[in-house]
Amino acid sequence: MAANLNSEKILAQYLLGQLPEEQQVEIEDRAFQDKEYLASITSVENDLIDEYVRGEMTAEVRRQFEQRFLASADRRKRVEFAKALTQVTSEYVVAEKRVVAPRTASWRDSLEAFFQSLNPVAKFAMVAVVLLILAGGAWLVTETFRLRNRLTTMQAENQQRQNLQQQMELERRRNEELTARLNQEKQQREQSEESLRQLSETPNANTPAPRPVVASLTLLPGLSRGGGDKPSLTLAPDARLVRLQIGIDPEEQYKAFAVELRSVAGRQVWTRENLAARNRGGARSITLTLPATALKPGEYELKLSGVSEGGSAEDVGFYYFNLKK
DSSP, X not given: OOOOTTOHHHHHHHHTTOSOHHHHHHHHHHHHHOHHHHHHHHHHHHHHHHHHHHTOSOHHHHHHHHHHGGGSHHHHHHHHHHHXXXXXXXXXXXXXXXXXXXXXXXXXXXXXXXXXXXOHHHHHHHHHHHHHHHHHHHHHHHHHHHHHHHHHHHHHHHHHHHHHHHHHHHHHHHHHHHHHHHHHHHHHHHHHXXXXXXXXXXXXXXXXXXXXXXXXXXXXXXXXXXXXXXXXXXXXXXXXXXXXEEEOOTTOXXXXXXXXXXXXXXXXXXXXXXXXXXXXXXXXXXXXXXXXXXXXXXXXXXXXXXXXXXSOEEEEEEEEEEEEO
């Protein structure tokens, strides 16, 4: 039975990298075309972040969340923001009560004697002044507490507005980056599908399909951009695929890698994530295959990044080569 792609459980599995590649591709295509569906993915992302911050995930789900979801720097910022927001949930105002120590008997006796020595008019005037001072002091204390509470509330509301504005700006940028990334990945898939379709076409039903012509190049670590002897790859006119064998320094022990291929002018040509290294003859390497139509003659730079256990990407090395046709 086909899975319901609208299910929050399916979307959560997609975000945690638990779905097969076919379903992931189907979800990404639909999100690229349907803004409401993209909003549903964003809502499930927010739910996962809340569960992670509140510690409501199981150990296995938490591990998958940290390895897959926190691989993006933007998502890590959202998680940090959610942690900070949960800490500012309530405010407590502690009022300190001052206890006036009882006055000594001798002091009271002196005050009473002084009061008794006054005439009735002076006594009335003094009582009125004392009552006025007490009333004014009580009002002053009450007003001071009210103003302090009001100031604290206004500061908290202002901080919340600033945090919400920052969150909205981050969400807008993240949506733009996600849309651009989905668009780029869709174009890459379309190029790959077109190349595979062309390779699968045959002149007639009785003629076996020719094997695709593959151009291969091995890239070794340690070559600088200014090096004199850059490896070169010459594409034959009938070459359909380009296979790059990327050597990895033995000291790099990352389990997952990401590749970004750019032209010498800085134009992004191809990206790929979640690549695993293979051991061949005691050396580790990564194989990257892409359509020959995606490359034009010129100089290229390939950046290799390793994904740590915490999900952060760290630069491992840069490789340079020339392409000729």
